[in-house]
Amino acid sequence: MRVGEERWSGRVIDLRGVRERCGVEFDATRVAEAVRSDHAESEAIAIDCSDPGPVHEHVGLIRSGMDVQLRAALAAAARSRGRIAPQADELAAVRERLDALDAPEIDLRDxxxxxxxxxxxxxxLRERVATLQGRVQALRDVSGKASEHGGTVEAERAVETKRAVESELTEATRRLSEVETERIAAEQALARARERAAxxxxxxxxxxxxxxRADNLRRAAREHLAGTVREPFEDAREEAPAEVTEASVGEALAVARVAELDAPVVLGRDVEAFGSVDVAARWLDAPVICP
Incomplete structure (x- = not known):
């Protein structure tokens, strides 16, 4: 462990009374964060140690006023000792199915x-085609009547107008066919989108x-695992120093004692209940740092 330019090594590190010498401000929280960090040498506090496991999230820092989620902490302690819940295989299978079950929201508005x-x-367009068809028919009638009565000029004008309207009708009919195709395609796309949404x-x-199901399995697994270390936990709590009067601190110490800890536990002022950091480390059977 390094604080500023000062260095320590071993399973027991007592930092009490060295702040002025190190020239670095630190407390128990900052030291616990350094245990969980990537041990970067560029940091003011760097700790080269084993990676902390899940149990450190519960008892990696033990100090007055802490809150212990006891069942979760005991389950993590059991896992640190290699205990496996009978629900583990089913829970893994359910999680795998959850990961594979992608269900994005389908927006049907577009x-x-x-x-x-x-x-x-x-x-x-249908209305326009119908109108144009009516005009074409009317112009045919006008052209026919004009021809019957010898109105050559009038008949020619009617024919020219009819041709222009027929051209419009052809274009409108072509466009109507395109739009019908677009509408059918849009309806089919909507139907497919509805099927996907369903x-x-x-x-x-x-x-x-x-x-x-996963939540229920997690709770059952946590309950089972916690139960496997409940008895040694209760024994450890009874064996904690009498000077430890705060219930949450006593629970955290007992959890840490029954867990398999490779990374250091950071102890606050409650270490004084043991008399020394060395005694605390032996009682916990774990590496200990006391800021």
């Missing part, structure tokens, strides 16, 4: 809008069911 736009344009809703329901 698909609905494309159908609506195509339908509106199709309706307008499938996704089913996947989301399945995810909720699996998540609920």
């Amino acid at each position: 698909a609905r809008r494309r159908v609506a736009d195509a339908s509106d344009e199709e309706a307008a 499938a996704n809703r089913e996947r989301r329901r399945e995810r909720l069911r699996l998540q609920d």
Whole structure:
């Protein structure tokens, strides 16, 4: 361990009374953070140690006023000793299914809008085609009557107008065919999107069911694992120094004692209950740092 330019090594490190000598401000929290860091030499406090396990999240720093989630801490202690819950295989399988069950939200608004736009344009074009067809028929009638009565000029004008309207009708009919195709494609796309949305809703329901199952399995596994170390935990709590009067500190010390700890435990002023840091380390059977 290094603080500033000062260095220590071993399973027991007592830093009390060295702040002025080190020229670095630190407390128990900062030291505990250094235990969990990547041991970067560029930091003011660097600790080269084994990687802390999950149990350190609960009892890596033991001090007055701490809050211990006892069941989770005991389960982590059991895992540190290689205990495996009977629910482990099923829980792993459920988690694997959850990871594979992707259910993104499907937004149908764009698909609905494309159908609506195509339908509106199709309706307008059908109306225009019908109007143009009516005009063409009317112009044919005018042209025919003009020819019957010898109105050559009038008949020619009617024919020219009819040709122009027929050209418009041809273009409108062509565009109507295109829009019909677009509308059908949009409706088919909407139908597929609805099918995907329905499938996704089913996947989301399945995810909720699996998540609920995973939560239940986690709780059951935690309960089982905690139970495997409950008796030695109770013994350790009874054997804690009488000077440890705060319940949460006593629980944390007992959890740390029944756990398999390779990374250091950081002890606050409660270390004084043991008389010395060396005694605390022997009682915990773990590396100890006392800031």
